[in-house]
Amino acid sequence: MSEDHRAEIVLEHIKTTRAIRRFSDRSVDDAVILECLRAAQQAPSGGNVQPQQYLVVTEPDVRAWVADWYGRAYHRYEASLEDPSDFRSDDDRRSWERTRDASRHLADNMADVPVLVLFLQPRIAWGSEDADGPLDIGRLDASVYPAVQNFCLAARAYGLGTALTTVIRVYASEVLEELGVSSDRYEIAALVPVGYPTGRFGIARRKPVEAVTHWNRFGERRR
Ligand SMILES: Cc1cc2nc3c(=O)[nH]c(=O)nc-3n(C[C@H](O)[C@H](O)[C@H](O)COP(=O)(O)O)c2cc1C
Structure with missing residues (x-):
């Protein structure tokens, strides 16, 4: 396979x-989940600390329990938001409505998703300091989300769908304690539902990259 062809496949994924x-x-299959977690495990982390733990939930009653908390968290979150009314176009409005409807669907049906993967992040001291004071080297979760995205990409290669979600954090301590995790020691970086999609994979609408890319000085663009 030529390098161009390989790049085309990877970029499409x-x-x-x-x-x-x-x-x-x-x-x-558990084996496929493990393979995706191996990809997650290859992700970069600050100082190569590899801080994350993975909690894979497959048993239906445990999934139902996690899903129940997810649903409560999601609906509280949705109710707290104001509906945006100033859409720039009908396309934007429809896209927002599709995301809201799909998010509600996931919140109401998560118990039926075959696998739920929790990405756990330890509550450890992070950063450093020298004689001049604290050194901001970024947050610890910057060392966890690359693993989450690697997982999602590997899953996509197997034809599996995923969604990086975080609203479960609203009830993180309830969920963690029930799963045998000390919420003093860990927080939930992400909950990723995994399964075969009912629809097709498509390319999502995004801002044009040229509109958000600056060369050498902020504000200098290349078209
Ligand atoms: C940090 C983060 C948190 C997210 N939390 C949730 C969530 O709790 N529930 C949910 O349904 N989607 C969640 N999402 C998914 C986003 O809504 C989604 O990535 C975005 O709408 C773009 O979707 P698209 O790639 O299908 O266009 C989250 C995404 C990120 C990156």
Whole structure:
């Protein structure tokens, strides 16, 4: 396979790795999940600390329990938001409505998603200081989310859909303690539902890269 062809396949997978929130009831092999976690484990982390732990939930009653907390968190979150009314176009409005409907669908049906993966992040001191004071080297979660995205990309390569979600954090301590995790020691970086999508993978709408890219000085663009 030529390098161009390989790049084309990889880039197509990256660009079509988007939030999937509607899943079929087809089961997912543990071996495939492990392979995706191996990809996650290859992600970069600050000082190579590899801080994350993975908690894979497959048992239906445990999934139902996690899903229940997710649903409560999601609906509280949605109710707290104001509906935007100033859409720039009908396309923008429809896109927002699709995301809201899909998010509600996931919140109301998460118990049926075959696999839920929790990415756990330890509550450890992070950063450093010298004689002049604290050194800001970025937050610890910057060392966890690359693993989450690697996982989602690997899943996409197997034809599996995923969605990086975080609203479960609203009830993190309830969820963690029930799963045998000390919420004093860990927080939830992400909850990723995994399954075969009911729809097709497509490329999501995004701002044009040229509109958000600056060369050498902020504000200097190349078209
Ligand atoms: C940090 C983060 C938190 C997110 N939390 C949630 C969530 O709790 N629930 C949810 O349904 N989607 C969640 N999402 C998914 C986003 O809504 C989604 O990535 C975005 O709308 C783009 O979707 P698209 O790739 O399908 O266009 C989250 C995404 C990120 C990056």
